Structures are given as structure tokens and as C-alpha cells.
Amino acid sequence: MVDPDNQTSHLVAPVLEQLERGSGPFSSLIQQLTQIVGKNSLLYDADELLVYECDGYIVDKSAPDIVVFPTSTEQISSIVKICNQFNVPFLARGAGTSLSGGCLPIGGGVMIVLTRMKQILEINLRDRYAIVEPGMVNLHLTNALKGTGYHYAPDPSSQGSCTIGGNIATNSGGPHTLKYGVTTNHVLGLEAVLPDGSVINLGGPTAETPGYDLHGVYVGNEGTFGICTKAIVRLTRDPEAHRTMLAVFQTISDATRAISEIIAAGIIPSALEMMDQGIIQAIEEAFHFGFPLDAGAVLLIEVDGLEIALDEEARRIVEICNAHNVREIQRADTPEERLLIWKSRKQAFGAIGRLSPSYCTQDGVVPRTRLPEILEFIEATSQKYGMRIVNVFHAGDGNVHPILLFDERDQDQIQQVMEASEEILSKCLELGGSVTGEHGIGVEKINFMSRIFNETDLSQMEKVRNIFNPRQICSRDKVLPPHGEKSQAAVSLSHPGRRAPH
Amino acid sequence: MVDPDNQTSHLVAPVLEQLERGSGPFSSLIQQLTQIVGKNSLLYDADELLVYECDGYIVDKSAPDIVVFPTSTEQISSIVKICNQFNVPFLARGAGTSLSGGCLPIGGGVMIVLTRMKQILEINLRDRYAIVEPGMVNLHLTNALKGTGYHYAPDPSSQGSCTIGGNIATNSGGPHTLKYGVTTNHVLGLEAVLPDGSVINLGGPTAETPGYDLHGVYVGNEGTFGICTKAIVRLTRDPEAHRTMLAVFQTISDATRAISEIIAAGIIPSALEMMDQGIIQAIEEAFHFGFPLDAGAVLLIEVDGLEIALDEEARRIVEICNAHNVREIQRADTPEERLLIWKSRKQAFGAIGRLSPSYCTQDGVVPRTRLPEILEFIEATSQKYGMRIVNVFHAGDGNVHPILLFDERDQDQIQQVMEASEEILSKCLELGGSVTGEHGIGVEKINFMSRIFNETDLSQMEKVRNIFNPRQICSRDKVLPPHGEKSQAAVSLSHPGRRAPH
Structure with missing residues (x-):
């Protein structure tokens, strides 16, 4: 959901344009960065930069101009000072698993990859x-x-x-x-x-x-x-012990009511995850855990703590699930069985790869009690767009993760993913929730900010951002919507590694 | 520990001086505030202001010029706008229980008391x-x-x-x-x-x-x-059930080792409070709970959670206390007995009133494992100054509360309390801890800030403060040390309610 007109702010554009004019300043930048990190810790060749043009949010792309791999605080400090001197934007990247474009180098610039600082x-x-x-x-x-x-x-x-x-x-x-x-x-x-x-x-x-x-x-x-x-x-x-269960429900609404009652009973499970029919089928297809394909929802419920307390907690959870028409409850009796249950949850994303060439994992929050409504809405949205959407999420927190399946080679589908996402997230807001539980705003959800916060709120956030990042050349155009006059069109450094943002 | 030379910053002094010159602006301020809150919700008579000249930190005093009692956000917003217009400092006050001078109106001004907004x-x-x-x-x-x-x-x-x-x-x-x-x-x-x-x-x-x-x-x-x-x-x-115990130890070091081992065993008590011999004697004198007067330390230990788990947790705690030479453990078997045990802890401060006309409750933090060292140091400080110091505190957090007993009518004793406090807090820092666990910096500990933080850290905090409070007329001269040139001497509004700060 990046507005291409806003991809370069007027703050840094002039200097980037200067750099573009001749290769002198760009070479000088490369040279100075090389002096800090050494030539084996710096990339600027087009092919090598390709890897860094997006993160887990594959809808928007924008390659950096230079990638550096520092190994110390001192090196990072020097790199940042040089970027300031050249007025070139920069940002940090870890593993690039952001699902909201948090590692997207808007307008190019220097990407500081931290994977060599792992001690x-x-x-x-x-x-x-x-x-x-x-x-x-x-x-x-x-x-x-x-x-x-x-x-x-x-x-x-x-x-x-x-x-x-x-x-x-x-x-x-x-x-x-x-x-x-x-x-x-x-x-x-x-x-x-x-x-x-x-x-x-x-x-x-x-x-x-x-x-x-x-x-x-x-x-x-x-x-x-x-x-x-x-x-x-x-x-x-580490907790002394765990009790891990898989509870299979006929309907999502039974599963949701069970969740509410478990929490209301004063039990705080260490995990309470829900997988819907779509994801159950995907996991089953991929890994054959033996889930019933016609189940409406499966809950992964784990409690941890002192050994002596857990059987009683588990007994109560089973009782509550029974009161809400649970079809079947599997209990892990050994550490191996526990790992197997968790494997089904943790490999859910891997399983999706079998369903679709691309997928977009959304991240919304609703009050726990509104889970049935948002799940119904997600299902309706799936039907409206003729797009498969499966759900695997942190039910205990009301944090939903609808996963929209599509093919990124088809521009129309990308557009539909963006529209469907927007509708789902708007519904989360309408239900008293939020547009992100944990993935962040990044570039993806920046347009939601002015719908969630009023001008005073945003202006206060902006003031805080500006004291840390007054020139806005560090991880530009993230989190807060740009305002004031439209900024200039994107410009790029004139070297072969630069790809136009799209 | 307020430096009187710094009690009025140069930012607001000129306008206060203007107000001082004639009664016109001051009357006008009173009039405008009265229009907002009504005349029954505003004080400016000297006798009535006396109550507001200090909070729980009685070492420093400074009366406000005007006290208002708003009943809504809108009223507070209007009051604050008027204070800005007159360039008069203002601050909020709740119950005035701050132990670090957080409610001290440095340089006078308008105090906004929130006790009527309690819905x-x-x-x-x-x-x-x-x-x-x-x-x-x-x-x-x-x-x-x-x-x-x-x-x-x-x-x-x-x-x-x-x-x-x-x-x-x-x-x-x-x-x-x-x-x-x-x-x-x-x-x-x-x-x-x-x-x-x-x-x-x-x-x-x-x-x-x-x-x-x-x-x-x-x-x-x-x-x-x-x-x-x-x-x-x-x-x-609410937890389903509690187990509350009082464990009587011969020495503080036995009690401290028991604490470390309880935490290391993976038990997280809901409370783990220590009272030393001095406070035990004071409580006993006041309330006759039956504590042994020769005990070195008493621990109040509470665990909460599911009924079924608690007996096992309590059993383990008793086992650990036994391994550290506990003399005696009292268990609360009924809710009434539990309340009685808590009463001994919560009334500790009341008991101190019997020991001394005034007391200063300090607030320091050390890593839990360094508790014996800090308590020995507190004892040595007590002997050095010939000043009684008793201890009742959150032992599980390493958050000590030495209570220094003195007579506030004696200026020498006030000076000694300040010196002894400074020595104890410096020792907390030396042991890897902090000068406040929960009471805040207020005016009392402002001089410690530059010992704890370097210039970059403080400057970043100052920048954040300045975006919220750029003119520094809201709760002036708190938390961060003033810097730059020495500010002007304190000035005051020329009306009978104003008392010179001391």
C-alpha cells in the first residue's frame, strides 16, 4: 500500500539527485564504506542486491543501492555518520522476515545487514x-x-x-x-x-x-x-512441566466460546492457538498428522507450571471443551508427542507453500469475544474475491492471522490481496480492535494510521520520531504517514545495482 | 536535595516577576481560573495553601500560589491554557503521597488537585x-x-x-x-x-x-x-486461593539466602516482603502481633493461584526456609489470619510514627543477590550518623526501603538524613542497582541522574521531555537536572499566600 509518489521525501531527494548526476559521489560513498567494513562486507552489484529488494511482505519491492555487513557498534556508528554526510537514506535489516515491509529500503540507499552481529x-x-x-x-x-x-x-x-x-x-x-x-x-x-x-x-x-x-x-x-x-x-x-492438547471442534464458534470460557475460568494457558478448516486441510495434505478434514477448527492448548497443578488445569480445560461440543481431544503424553503437536502449528506456514505460489499473512486484533464475527467476515471476504483465505492464529489474544493465497505474478491478484486485506483490517477496527498485533505498520499499513489516530496523537508520535530521527533518513517513510505537500517523485542513484521501486 | 539557586528557571522567571510588580495580573489570573472552576474550587489564602507546600517528602517545601480543583478534562485543558498565557508554572497533585517531592510546586504557580475527579x-x-x-x-x-x-x-x-x-x-x-x-x-x-x-x-x-x-x-x-x-x-x-506465611529468621543473611533459593526454584511468590529487627520491634511495640523481638528478619511470603498447586508450593517454600535455619513459620489458615499477617506489613509505616516525630522512606534497588551487602551498609550508615534506620521492603525485587528516623524541627538532622540517604543510594549504584525502584526521582534524587546516565542518554531524555513540555512550565525542575548557566534566584508572586521555598 505504498503510494509511489511518496517513496522519496523531499528531505533527501536533492542530494540523491546530485549523486545521480555523476559517479564521483557514489564512488566516494562506496570507498568510504569499504574503508569501514572491508570489501568483503559490502555489496552493490545489481544481481546481489536483488535478494534485498523485499522482505516477507512481497507486495512492494525496492532495492537498496548498497548493502553493508558490519560487525560492531563502532562500524555501524561510522556507517551512519557517512550516510548523514552524503545525505543518503539507510536502514537496518535482520533476517528480513518482516511481514509489513519493515525492511523495505524506500528510495534506495544503504542497507545495514546485522546478520554478522550474532554473538x-x-x-x-x-x-x-x-x-x-x-x-x-x-x-x-x-x-x-x-x-x-x-x-x-x-x-x-x-x-x-x-x-x-x-x-x-x-x-x-x-x-x-x-x-x-x-x-x-x-x-x-x-x-x-x-x-x-x-x-x-x-x-x-x-x-x-x-x-x-x-x-x-x-x-x-x-x-x-x-x-x-x-x-x-x-x-x-523454564516451567517444570507442560500439558499440551489438541481439541477438535465442529465449528469455529464452539471453539471461540471455549476459549472465552477457559480465560474466564482464570486459567492462563501458555498458548492458545486456533487453526481453521482451510489450514487444517493444508497441513494434513502436507504432513498427514491425522487431523479430521471436516473439522471446523482445531485448538492447540498448552498450560505450563508446576507438575502438581497441571492435571487439574488440564481437567478443567477438557471439561470446558466438552461443554462446547468438542469432537475429540488429543493429549501429548510424552515430550515427543508435545513436539509433534507443536510441529503441526509451527509448520503451518510451510504447508501453505503447497497450496499457492504466494501468500500474504495478515495481522489484525479484535477483542477475544468478537472472534466469531471477524472469522465470518474473513470467510465472506474470501468468497467475495474468490480468493482462498486460511486462518492460523493466536486466539487467546484475539490476534488473527488470515493468510491470503495468491500468485504474485498476477498484478490483478496483488491488487485484490491489498483490497481484501484493507477490508478485513477495517472490520477489525470496527469491532474495537487494531490493524496490527505484532507485525507492525511498516509500509503496508501506513495509510491506516490516520484512521486510527487523530491529528494530536499523530503529531505527538511524529515529534517523538523527529527527536530520534530528525532528518528522516533512517528507515524512511515507515510507521507514520507523510504529510504536508506531496513529496517529489522517486529518484535513484545512477549505478547498475539500482532498481526502480514498484 | 533541591538547590535553592535552581528553583526558578530563567524560562518563567521574567513573567513571574512581572506578576509580582502589581496585583493586576495576579487578580486577572485568579478571575480567569474562577470562571472555569467556580469560586468554591479555588484556594489562594496563605493558611489554606499551607497543606499543599509539601508531599510525603517533607525535607523540601514550597507552596503553590493558587490551588484549583477541576472536575473535567475540559476544565483542566482550560486551566493549562490560561497558565500558558500567564506563563505561570503548574502541576498536578493527587493525594500528595509522593516520597520524592513529586508534588512540590517549585517556584510556586498553580497546583491542579485531581481529588474531585475520582469516578x-x-x-x-x-x-x-x-x-x-x-x-x-x-x-x-x-x-x-x-x-x-x-x-x-x-x-x-x-x-x-x-x-x-x-x-x-x-x-x-x-x-x-x-x-x-x-x-x-x-x-x-x-x-x-x-x-x-x-x-x-x-x-x-x-x-x-x-x-x-x-x-x-x-x-x-x-x-x-x-x-x-x-x-x-x-x-x-483474582487468584483462586492464597497461602500466606510469616517466616522468622535469626539473621538477615539467612533470610536473604532463602529468598534467592525460592526464586531460583522457579516459584514466583505473589509477594515476598522483608522486615528487619528494627521494624519488627516498632510493629510489636505498636500492635503486639507477637513477633519475637530478637529475630533478625521476618519474611512475609505469599503464593497465589489454583488451590491444588498451592500446598505443594508452600511445602517447598517451608523446605527452603528450613534449609536456611528458619526459627519459626506461621501460616495463615483462614482469610482472617491472612489479613492479620498483611496488617503487620501494611501498618509498618504507622508503627514508625511511635518511634520518631519524622521519617524519610528511602527507595533503592540492588540485584537480589546483593541484599545482604546493602543491608550491612545501611546498618553501618545508621551507626555512623547515630541515626536509627529500620527496613521494610520488597525483598523479592531487591527493592530496599530503609526508613531514616529523625526530627524535622532540627535542621542538622535534616542535613544528616540527606547525607545518609545519598550514601546508601550511592552504594546501591555501586552494587549494580538503582536509586529508585518505585518512588521516582522527583526533586529529591535529581542530582543522581547525571551520575547514572551519560550526556547522550540525558540529552535524549531531555529531548523527549521537551516535545511534551517544551516551555518546562509543567511540573518544573523534576526528573532531569537543569543544565547550562545557573538560573535566576527564586522569585514569588506578591500575594499573601506565597511562602518562600526553603
């Missing part, structure tokens, strides 16, 4: 924190903690590839958000390179720090407040 | 939130929820008098913070009048809202970002 700098079990670099893959941290009795709680579905830095940028959630909270609840402090190249430290290893909660506002900035270079994250004690 | 505007149990006015007393919200199965989790020791607005300003904690988190974890959204009089809405009833987390940075602003006029707070399900 654990400290693990402190007594005071329960770890200090990690931003390019660390989420799951690798939890793997490194195996056997210590601790783990890092936020677990996005993409945790096998997404990075801690990206999680911080988007304030990621995951299946265990319901009980353990989102990323901001697990970040105690951080170091960041601000958009002017200075280095700042926010928060620290003790839970409460004096002064304003800047690390709180930093988490979820979607890359627009600079580049996080170190994170102090909270470690969570 | 519950909505209770929504299905979606688990309440909307309340800022002057609502914390405990009144929980009382209003009795019988619904829900409560408001943050429970400062002053919850019988402190207000939700004040809790939001200081991001208050309480005994149940260990399990349930601080105020920011329970505020979903808010409405505020910004320091220029405009009205802003941040966050909302659904858990995650798009855009920057401004309501996150707003919580804990200590009144410097404007005046919160409505709060959407999360309601927490």
Missing part, C-alpha cells in the same frame, strides 16, 4: 539476563540456554530465522505471548546507534531504571529510531 | 479493563470490583490513599509487583492534557496498539508530560 555477549543466570547482539537468531538464544533451566520467552512463529533485533524493532509476539507477554516485556535495556551516529544506552539489567522509559518507547519503533546494537534481555525460568 | 467511567469484565479518572484512590477501584472476581493489581503500600493518576506518574509498584509487575504493565491507555492544553489519547483497551508506544513512555513521567485525565487499566483475575 551472545553475556549470560547471567543469577540475575536472569543475557546480553546479545541484534543479529542473533531468536531460537539460537533459547538453544544456547538449553540445560540451564532458562529460556528467552518471546517465540514468534519465525523464531528459527528472525533476529532479536528485528523482534525489538517490531515488538514481536508469538504463541506464548498470552501468558508471557510481548518483546517489550522481556527487554531490560539496549544500546543503539541513533540516526545521527551517536551511541545511546537505555535501561539496564535491573528491572526498574530511573528517568523516562525510553527503552520502552524504543521497542517497537520499527527501525525508525536508529539501529539497536545490543540488547539486554530477560531470561525466563 | 469509575466504565468497568468491562469481558474484555478485562476499567476506565477511571485520575483522582480515584487505588484501593477504591479494587473495592468497587469486589465480588466480580477481578481486581486492579498494582498495590502500593499507600494504596488506601494514593491515586491512580499518581501511580501512573511514578509507575508505582507494591508488594505484588514481584509476580504482577508495576503500573506500566497494567495501563492499557490514557487520556492526557498536554502542557500546552491540548488533549491526547494514547493506547486503548486492546493490548497492542500500532505506532510508537507513547503510553509506555508516558507512564512514569512524574507529571512532567502533562496531566493524565483518564486511564484505561487492565483488570486482573
